[in-house]
Amino acid sequence: MEEIQSQSDNYRSSSSSASSPITTKIPSNNLYYLRKPNLRQPISFEDSPDWGEDDTEIDIDQVEEEEELGPTPFAATTATGSPALSKLNSGSLPSIPMQEISANDVRKIAGVSIVWKDLTVTVKGKRKYSDKVVKSSNGYALPGTLTVIMGPAKSGKSTLLRALSGRLRDPAKMFGEVFVNGVKSRLPYGSYGYVERESTLIGSLTVREMLYYSALLQLPGFLQKKSLVEDAILAMSLGDYANKLIGGHCYMKGLPNGERRRVNIARELVMRPQILFIDEPLYHLDSVSALLMMVTLKKLASTGCTIIFSMYQSSTEVFGLFDRICLLSNGNTLFFGETLACLQHFSNAGFPCPIMQSPSDHFLRAINTDFDRIIAMCKNWQDDHGDFSSVNMDTAVAIRTLEATYRSSSDAGAVESMIVRLTEKVRVTAIFVFVSFSSLLSISGLPAHIKEIKIYTDEESNQHSGPVVFLLGNLLSSIPFLFLISISSSLVFYFLLGLRDEFSLVAYFVLNFFMCLLVNEGLMLLVASIWQDVYWSMLTMVSVHVVMMLAAGYFRIRDELPGPVWTYPLSYLAFHTYSIQARPSIPGLLENEYVGTSFAVGQVRTISGIQALHSAYDISPDTNVKWANLLVLFVMAVGYRIVLFILLYFRVSKNIAICRFYACNRNTNKGR
Numbered sequence: 001m002e003e004i005q006s007q008s009d010n011y012r013s014s015s016s017s018a019s020s021p022i023t024t025k026i027p028s029n030n031l032y033y034l035r036k037p038n039l040r041q042p043i044s045f046e047d048s049p050d051w052g053e054d055d056t057e058i059d060i061d062q063v064e065e066e067e068e069l070g071p072t073p074f075a076a077t078t079a080t081g082s083p084a085l086s087k088l089n090s091g092s093l094p095s096i097p098m099q100e101i102s103a104n105d106v107r108k109i110a111g112v113s114i115v116w117k118d119l120t121v122t123v124k125g126k127r128k129y130s131d132k133v134v135k136s137s138n139g140y141a142l143p144g145t146l147t148v149i150m151g152p153a154k155s156g157k158s159t160l161l162r163a164l165s166g167r168l169r170d171p172a173k174m175f176g177e178v179f180v181n182g183v184k185s186r187l188p189y190g191s192y193g194y195v196e197r198e199s200t201l202i203g204s205l206t207v208r209e210m211l212y213y214s215a216l217l218q219l220p221g222f223l224q225k226k227s228l229v230e231d232a233i234l235a236m237s238l239g240d241y242a243n244k245l246i247g248g249h250c251y252m253k254g255l256p257n258g259e260r261r262r263v264n265i266a267r268e269l270v271m272r273p274q275i276l277f278i279d280e281p282l283y284h285l286d287s288v289s290a291l292l293m294m295v296t297l298k299k300l301a302s303t304g305c306t307i308i309f310s311m312y313q314s315s316t317e318v319f320g321l322f323d324r325i326c327l328l329s330n331g332n333t334l335f336f337g338e339t340l341a342c343l344q345h346f347s348n349a350g351f352p353c354p355i356m357q358s359p360s361d362h363f364l365r366a367i368n369t370d371f372d373r374i375i376a377m378c379k380n381w382q383d384d385h386g387d388f389s390s391v392n393m394d395t396a397v398a399i400r401t402l403e404a405t406y407r408s409s410s411d412a413g414a415v416e417s418m419i420v421r422l423t424e425k426v427r428v429t430a431i432f433v434f435v436s437f438s439s440l441l442s443i444s445g446l447p448a449h450i451k452e453i454k455i456y457t458d459e460e461s462n463q464h465s466g467p468v469v470f471l472l473g474n475l476l477s478s479i480p481f482l483f484l485i486s487i488s489s490s491l492v493f494y495f496l497l498g499l500r501d502e503f504s505l506v507a508y509f510v511l512n513f514f515m516c517l518l519v520n521e522g523l524m525l526l527v528a529s530i531w532q533d534v535y536w537s538m539l540t541m542v543s544v545h546v547v548m549m550l551a552a553g554y555f556r557i558r559d560e561l562p563g564p565v566w567t568y569p570l571s572y573l574a575f576h577t578y579s580i581q582a583r584p585s586i587p588g589l590l591e592n593e594y595v596g597t598s599f600a601v602g603q604v605r606t607i608s609g610i611q612a613l614h615s616a617y618d619i620s621p622d623t624n625v626k627w628a629n630l631l632v633l634f635v636m637a638v639g640y641r642i643v644l645f646i647l648l649y650f651r652v653s654k655n656i657a658i659c660r661f662y663a664c665n666r667n668t669n670k671g672r
């Protein structure tokens with residue numbers, strides 16, 4: 001115990017010990033890193049740098065809520081950033097052209113979410129593609145955020161960045177999946193920008209000319225390039241340098257490194273990319289230029305752009321600006337998540353960040369195997385030059401511990417469930433689109449229905465038929481056709497999308513869609529009998545469908561729909577509601593697809609399909625209520641036909657239709 005206590009105390013610097021209840025004296029040579037065994041406690045402000053007033057416990061739900069709200073304005077972002085930023089705003093740090101950073105100047109960009117799942121990159125070693133440079137990495141980047149890929153040299157940072165942007169160099173090969181906005185696809189030309197580590201600028205051009213030249217190369221002829229160039233200059237805070245020669249001349253020095261890097265990024269911004277990949281944005285920059293660069297990128301992210309970059313090391317204030325960190329060591333992901341959670345993770349694994357140390361230095365010290373050489377050197381010296389036990393930490397052991405802690409942590413779980421949410425939305429969308437648009441397309445049968453009603457009117461006036469005979473005949477003759485349509489289109493859709501391969505589930509899907517078509521046909525007959533005119537009937541049906549889609553709870557969760565009109569009665573009248581998700585207690589096709597399923601979360605945990613969708617859709621954890629939902633659809637189909645019966649009995653039999661009524665009125669007016 002004493003040993004543990006003394007090691008634990010070694011983590012505290014003199015300043016932390018002052019405020020610490022632990023009064024043990026700290027050895028003066030304790031400037032090195034040691035592992036603190038089994039320390040599982042939340043980070044306290046004594047152990048870690050001051051990150052503002054927030055609690056260090058991370059509320060994932062709150063973070064996700066903020067993400068769903070979309071990009072925050074720049075002012076808001078800086079307000080909750082690291083204390084260094086508040087210093088910067090109060091003027092205690094060297095001044096930078098902050099006048100350019102104004103929320104009013106900001107044009108919003110529709111950023112994209114990018115998700116990588118089980119991503120592995122191999123390169124050709126001595127044997128065939130055996131060397132893994134990136135190993136089964138999982139992570140995501142969201143619009144309006146800064147995501148940093150951090151790690152020691154040769155840990156695979158640039159390779160991961162290249163793999164995500166689809167720019168891997170031969171002979172590297174990528175395995176795994178990359179989703180862009182939930183869809184497994186490559187980023188199309190123009191939607192992303194990739195900034196290389198080395199500047200490739202033409203020294204004899206001014207900044208503005210360089211950007212204009214880039215715009216000419218990148219953009220089609222008809223676009224107004226000048227305004228895009230000015231936007232890029234503004235976004236990268238280059239206003240003071242716009243007319244300066246990049247390479248300088250005999251009486252004037254060329255642009256400093258920081259500005260050159262920003263010009264390099266601005267070159268990509270002329271395309272107004274939704275996502276920006278930057279390899280080492282702080283490469284060769286001094287601390288002021290580095291901070292200015294990161295503040296500028298933070299401002300850019302606040303416009304909605306998704307920014308991912310690699311970085312070897314950063315200062316504390318720069319680190320405070322990151323939203324998420326992907327920590328790599330030798331291709332392995334040791335952590336992915338919020339930056340504060342990373343500090344907590346190191347603390348949980350027994351490596352709390354000592355006060356006065358930059359978090360990034362701390363992380364790298366723990367996972368950089370290059371330190372092993374220093375350890376070996378110290379061991380040789382140890383006998384002759386005193387005690388070097390404080391540096392005797394085996395990096396390999398630290399990496400293994402961090403890896404194991406991450407695998408079993410809630411952080412890994414949170415990443416997995418976020419990945420599930422970002423990618424699963426696609427399947428839900430597909431089901432919604434299929435049901436909504438297939439039933440919408442079926443209104444093409446309206447002219448035939450109108451003709452049938454006209455024939456019925458004639459027959460009825462000759463007393464050859466009645467509404468019951470007409471309705472029964474219509475229903476019985478349409479059932480085989482509707483069933484054929486529902487089974488053929490459902491089967492194609494179901495297996496094309498790869499929904500759950502189980503007979504009962506496929507059968508429910510077909511039945512559900514068949515019921516939807518039956519309800520829709522009842523509605524069509526009703527509308528057709530009211531108007532008895534193709535144009536007006538079509539217009540009414542399309543409008544009714546659009547309103548029902550909006551009220552069904554897909555575009556906006558039903559609990560959040562305005563109560564009057566949208567929830568009561570529209571969402572209850574829309575058959576889409578019952579078909580797809582329905583009331584919280586009566587889910588439809590989503591229950592079919594997700595209830596009883598589970599998704600692997602890390603290596604030790606699973607979450608249910610319901611949990612994965614819970615916050616996005618009001619889906620119930622109860623099983624088998626989908627049959628109640630089918631019953632509701634059946635009642636609706638019958639209900640529409642009862643209303644139609646009443647209408648036929650009282651109106652059509654008397655040859656009354658709204659159109660004819662208006663036409664009659666017009667003729668009477670003309671006669672006068």
Ligand SMILES: Nc1ncnc2c1ncn2[C@@H]1O[C@H](COP(=O)(O)OP(=O)(O)OP(=O)(O)O)[C@@H](O)[C@H]1O
Nearest residue numbers: 123133152153154155156157158159169170171172
């Ligand atoms: N196309 C390739 N062919 C062969 N080896 C490659 C390829 N791409 C990456 N590597 C190797 O993968 C390892 C990781 O490289 P990468 O550039 O991704 O690391 P890094 O973390 O960005 O390091 P640094 O910051 O030093 O550039 C290196 O050993 C590199 O030589």
